[in-house]
């Protein structure tokens with residue numbers, strides 16, 4: 392797949408921040424300078440910096456995208472020296488991540504849906520936590536909403552099927568139910584498990600804005616299978632379909648369901 396486009400991803404920054412605020416409101420940092428936080432799939436690094444700032448400890452972001460890590464390092468370079476010393480970014484694949492009992496918090500926002508085998512990742516997280524350490528994870532789980540359902544239906548039509556067969560949005564491909572994560576986490580030995588869906592309501596100017604939103608994320612597996620010269624045709628077919636499906640080409644509310652996972656490694 393092509394590298395990420397930080398600018399496109401940030402177009403809806405205000406809405407994409409809402410789930411992060413939900414996580415921040417729940418995290419209780421009690422160890423001060425002793426906090427060791429890792430941000431899996433940190434993107435451009437704003438949340439990593441905020442985690443270091445709020446906790447008073449160290450935060451380390453990892454991401455496999457060169458464009459995202461470059462942006463994160465630019466952000467780091469502009470921090471005041473005290474905060475900068477507590478923040479680091481490394482280009483690394485989450486599947487390569489391992490750390491024995493090193494972290495007090497493992498945070499991941501809107502990243503793990505791009506990977507399969509969540510049981511293995513959560514096991515690595517368990518092993519990487521200090522006793523009493525916690526995970527705070529959010530993944531989009533919006534595959535049933537009109538936009539992603541329409542993307543899947545359009546891609547299955549004869550005009551696109553041959554080129555897009557097998558493509559799926561990351562939520563459909565990789566994200567399981569809260570019940571499944573509860574079972575996995577219990578089996579791994581986590582305590583204080585809380586897994587739930589929360590739906591955010593985002594006012595949008597038109598269905599075309601939902602297409603723009605999706606271009607940065609859910610549409611990537613589809614567009615990456617098409618030659619660049621076919622992108623606009625797919626996007627305009629999708630926009631027309633969404634106008635019909637939502638029944639408007641004007642303002643509307645985009646409901647976006649997300650899955651949250653909180654759990655703690657037992658203290659003893």
Ligand SMILES: C[S@@+](CC[C@H](N)C(=O)[O-])C[C@H]1O[C@@H](n2cnc3c(N)ncnc32)[C@H](O)[C@@H]1O
Nearest residue numbers: 432433434454455456459484485500501502505
């Ligand atoms: C939707 S962005 C979210 C970025 C950031 N966490 C945020 O909330 O703004 C998903 C990020 O996951 C990263 N990512 C996807 N698969 C990855 C992998 N296997 N290893 C490391 N990072 C990955 C992408 O490079 C991208 O920066």
